Amino acid sequence: MHVDFAVLADYALIDQQGKLSVLGIFQHVWVASFPAVHPRTHLVLRVRGRRTEIGEHRIRIRFVDDAGQELMGGEGTVQFGEPPAGITEVEAGAVLVFDVPLPHPGLYAFEIGLNDNVLRVPLSAGEIPKEA
DSSP: OEEEEEEEEEEEEEOTTOOEEEEEEESEEEESSSSEEEEEEEEEEEEEEEGGGOEEEEEEEEEEETTOOEEEEEEEEEEEOOOOTTOOEEEEEEEEEEEEEEOSSEEEEEEEEETTEEEEEEEEEEEOOOOO
16 A cells, blocks of 8 residues: 555545645745744545455544644555456555644745654745845
8 A cells, every 4th residue: 555646735625536736736835924824725645455355444644844843744544455357456545634833934844644654745935035
């Protein structure tokens, strides 16, 4: 089981058939001043695995600054059920929405841990230049 991809976006949804739609993928934000909060940030990910990996899997998401300090985070489990006959891979999408704290300009990352693998989704933040 692994995270196939993960991105930050302005908006994302999963429709009734499981199709993932993503709008406004980004890796940098501009803010008026620090500290700041980037509202309604969508963390979008898709998890894939083999049919033999159905069952429960641990997942942990941390938002960290460039020093590795955790600014927010959580953990839980995801459950993969038995797919229809003949299907050899399982997949699931997720859209998680956060108000992201940005205490200072610089580099940040969402760290997504699934089982023992970690994927980093980078985010940088800067202050909007003042007009002269």
